[in-house]
Amino acid sequence: MEAVTIFGALDVEYESTLGGQLTFQTDLPGNAMAVREEFGIVAASWRVVRFRMRPTTRGHLYNLKIVPYFGSIMRIYNARIWARTLPGTQWQWYAVPLPPTTEWAPVKMEIPPMGEWAPVKMDITPITDWNPVKMAIPPTTDWNPRPMAIKPTPPNPEWVDVQVDA
Amino acid sequence: MAFRKVAQFKEASLEYVSPSGPSTFKFFTDMPGGHLVERTGGKTMPITNADHTPNTITFPLVDANGAPLEGTLYQERVDPFATSASGGTQLRSGVIWMREIGVYLDGALGEFFESLPHSVGV
Numbered sequence: 001m002e003a004v005t006i007f008g009a010l011d012v013e014y015e016s017t018l019g020g021q022l023t024f025q026t027d028l029p030g031n032a033m034a035v036r037e038e039f040g041i042v043a044a045s046w047r048v049v050r051f052r053m054r055p056t057t058r059g060h061l062y063n064l065k066i067v068p069y070f071g072s073i074m075r076i077y078n079a080r081i082w083a084r085t086l087p088g089t090q091w092q093w094y095a096v097p098l099p100p101t102t103e104w105a106p107v108k109m110e111i112p113p114m115g116e117w118a119p120v121k122m123d124i125t126p127i128t129d130w131n132p133v134k135m136a137i138p139p140t141t142d143w144n145p146r147p148m149a150i151k152p153t154p155p156n157p158e159w160v161d162v163q164v165d166a
Numbered sequence: 167m168a169f170r171k172v173a174q175f176k177e178a179s180l181e182y183v184s185p186s187g188p189s190t191f192k193f194f195t196d197m198p199g200g201h202l203v204e205r206t207g208g209k210t211m212p213i214t215n216a217d218h219t220p221n222t223i224t225f226p227l228v229d230a231n232g233a234p235l236e237g238t239l240y241q242e243r244v245d246p247f248a249t250s251a252s253g254g255t256q257l258r259s260g261v262i263w264m265r266e267i268g269v270y271l272d273g274a275l276g277e278f279f280e281s282l283p284h285s286v287g288v
Binding site: 002003005018020025027033060061062063064065066067068069070071072073074075076077078081083085094096097098099100101102103104105106107108109111113114 | 176178180242257258259260261262263264265266267268269270271272273274277278279280281282283284285286
């Protein structure tokens with residue numbers, strides 16, 4: 001069974017445009033969660049506000065509810081509670097579990113990264129080894145007999161009339 | 167409590183090359199209003215050297231009151247200079263500084279925060 005706790009104060013770190021309402025519930029008396037304290041939260045830029053509880057505010061359990069006024073924006077960064085657990089005599093601060101606000105952190109934009117310098121082969125046809133290429137010279141043929149253009153001598157002489165001066 | 171996490175945006179930093187003329191950086195968020203809207207008015211990325219060496223630049227991401235921009239969605243955009251006579255805009259890298267708000271309540275939406283019952287004793 002949880003020990004009975006006396007609640008002394010509540011610190012809330014927040015900012016709000018129009019303010020709101022904070023209610024603090026405990027389970028004592030009556031062993032049922034009921035609203036024991038109500039506080040107005042004023043409009044403010046980032047600040048810590050302390051709400052003091054009545055000396056009779058006690059319980060095994062507590063919860064808090066924060067409702068912004070209509071149209072109000074509220075950012076709650078932190079909360080802690082000043083409490084003493086019976087039968088102890090020591091008062092101390094206890095953190096109220098809240099979703100944490102993160103630190104500013106860098107988030108990389110989705111820019112495709114630059115490539116490193118890298119060699120890329122150009123599309124140049126490589127030089128081949130020396131190869132013989134035949135020149136277009138018509139080939140020399142073999143010796144062939146070719147008759148000369150000499151009028152052949154007839155086998156029998158022909159008589160020819162020769163004109164003589166009279 | 168907002169179903170989506172609300173983030174705050176503080177600044178954006180870019181490394182870029184824009185040798186033909188100034189480019190423009192734009193930053194959109196969905197708050198307030200729920201629509202992705204450009205929130206900075208467009209930030210000028212000055213012309214860079216003709217030798218295409220990159221510049222770095224940082225822009226504040228704040229509203230008219232100097233408060234960090236907020237949103238559950240965000241979008242960044244760069245518009246290049248209209249002509250590219252000396253080369254187009256190159257984006258080398260970019261970083262946005264942001265944080266998530268633990269509890270963000272919008273009274274107009276009827277949101278509230280209520281913790282579980284806790285015990286400080288044992």
